[in-house]
Amino acid sequence: MGSLDDVAARLVDGTIEVIDLTAPLHADTPILALPEPFGQTEPFRLHEISRYDERGPAWYWNNITTGEHTGTHFDAPVHWVTGQDGDDVATVPPSRLVGPAVVLDVTDRVAEDPDFLLEVDDVHAWEAEHGPLPARGWLLYRTGWDARGEDPAAFANADDDGPHTPGISVACARYLAEETELLGLGVETVGTDAGAAAGFDPPFPCHGFLLGAGRYGLTQLRNLGRLPARGAVVVAAPLPIVGGSGSPARVLALVERTS
Template sequence: MTLLVQLAEAVAAGTIEVVDLTAPLSHETPILHLPEPFNNTVQFSLREISRYDERGPAWYWNDIVTGEHVGTHFDAPVHWITGRDGEDVSQVAPRRLIGPAVVLDASERAAQDPDHLLQVEDVREWESKYGPLPEGGWLLYRTGWDARAGDQAAFLNANETGPHSPGFSVECAKWLAEETPLQGIGVETVGTDAGAAHSFDPPFPCHSSMLGAGKYGLTQLRNLDRLPARGAVLIAAPLPIVRGSGSPARVLALVEH
């Protein structure tokens, strides 16, 4: 029996669970809000073409209106100025959309401090318990932020000083990008960077470092609490948009029971 047949049978039998890490995509999906004078993305919406009526008696379909970086989405290197000569989303090799995933849980600390930043020593501590970060893998950063996803205001968590949500320190982002074998990071928040990352030096260090190194980002994930610290396999499926800086994505994890 081949490995692929064994995999298919294990999925059918439920000994390998398929966990959906994707947030539902609708007009209520929270989106990033940049201050003036910067332009912002549009919210997701459906524009009905026909629905079993005179416009099309036997079929229902819609046009969709959305931005590349709305909801659970994939960041390609070309999304950031440091990766401007890198891949667009259509150029990402399919084999790089599948890889081992590890989960680092900082949800208790983020509950106490919404501006909590992951540090290099936090990842080193995780490695001392669970082993080295996987080659070609994904680090998924669990903060519990997905519990806020049904409320735009709570999800962005902004006040007069700007948004407040957890993320990565400048040093950690640079280290993950340049000194680890990871191919990407995934978060539950609206973007891979902390809410206050506009004030960091450099600003938005995850975008700057990870995408500049030809690595990837996944955002607005959910159900990370259903994954083990180590052992899951992640599948990310963005649309292959030519010249696209990113895409809404269906993100799945395979977990063995």
């Protein structure tokens, strides 16, 4: 891109576009529901402190309650038992919050099968067309699931057998963790694992393998369809919660526009 001055100038003139990959955070934002007896996260809530009234005549502000893993959020390694000795969200090096990104798009296959799982061969086929996965970069997994983001029931897509949402196979999760130099994995669903991943062997392989390898997760992303297959730069900005396992995040992509 040239010097930082060049980048700044191109941000101003729009030839580098900033695309928001973040879902709006509100009371109806879908959250992950675990089966009993496991503990549950709290939905997002605003609690008004004052709004230009007798509680504070010139200012409006709120307290908030929510879980660390609500809405578009960042998973730190310590979130999972396999990464318990790794970084919490406050100790992730800032340099690892910015990196190149590629988009692997399987929306057509997910439209036919909401339980679709990405396999290693799919990754190799993508690389044959677009080049290698980026070292110290993000793999963004586009499934089209963000279109359901304002409908919690459609987003969960659950029946008596549990949720039916796309994800990544056990073998592919292991491959991404052990055979690539990715920073992490970004998805459009409520978590980095498939809806059926509780029944995999091992269960929740994206969490187990990737966080155990010191990688990161980004979830509930939007607007991946506006990104090129490769060439974007992602800025993932979680709150530096000391001891935190994750945080809601504002995730932005920088994309070069030539016209």
